Amino acid sequence: MALGKDYARQECSIARALEIVGERWTLLVMRDALYGVRRYNDFLVHLGIPRAVLASRLQTLTEHGLLAKRRYQQSPPRDEYVVTDRGAALWPALRALGQWGREHFDSDPLRYFRHADCGTELGPYGECPACGTAVPLPDVEMVPGPGLDPDPADPVSRALLKPKRLLQPVHIETEPAA
Numbered sequence: 001m002a003l004g005k006d007y008a009r010q011e012c013s014i015a016r017a018l019e020i021v022g023e024r025w026t027l028l029v030m031r032d033a034l035y036g037v038r039r040y041n042d043f044l045v046h047l048g049i050p051r052a053v054l055a056s057r058l059q060t061l062t063e064h065g066l067l068a069k070r071r072y073q074q075s076p077p078r079d080e081y082v083v084t085d086r087g088a089a090l091w092p093a094l095r096a097l098g099q100w101g102r103e104h105f106d107s108d109p110l111r112y113f114r115h116a117d118c119g120t121e122l123g124p125y126g127e128c129p130a131c132g133t134a135v136p137l138p139d140v141e142m143v144p145g146p147g148l149d150p151d152p153a154d155p156v157s158r159a160l161l162k163p164k165r166l167l168q169p170v171h172i173e174t175e176p177a178a
């Protein structure tokens with residue numbers, strides 16, 4: 001849904017981008033997708049989002065080419081949502097937004113993002129300060145930080161307690177961890 005005529009009249013690329021990703025929950029859906037969440041139910045439990053809102057956001061992100069639907073089961077038919085190149089290109093903006101939030105509003109880091117090759121914490125735009133390069137998403141390792149307070153009832157939250165690479169599908173355990 002568009003933000004409104006006033007926004008649409010803005011001659012501004014930020015306003016244009018917000019037409020796509022500026023609705024509540026949209027950036028968090030993209031965050032989870034970059035973390036490796038792919039399935040509707042996994043987004044649902046991890047975000048705690050109303051079903052209709054999640055369905056609407058996934059549709060918007062798919063329509064605009066940030067996510068692509070992929071059928072992983074035929075009977076009954078089930079689709080998963082995979083990050084496209086256009087969706088992956090949002091990562092530096094999300095990284096910068098997260099760094100801004102950490103710097104101004106959080107005391108303890110919730111997650112660290114490191115260049116897997118060298119172990120260096122990424123800079124504010126997803127670059128590696130040690131290697132001097134932009135780090136491809138599959139080479140970004142995410143590690144829980146001291147401020148993280150996972151929901152023990154949420155299997156996605158539990159799965160994200162282990163270090164993993166961005167985009168790598170989250171491994172959901174069917175049994176609660178002992």
Ligand SMILES: [Zn+2]
Pocket residue numbers: 115117118119120128129130131132
């Ligand atoms: Zn590096």
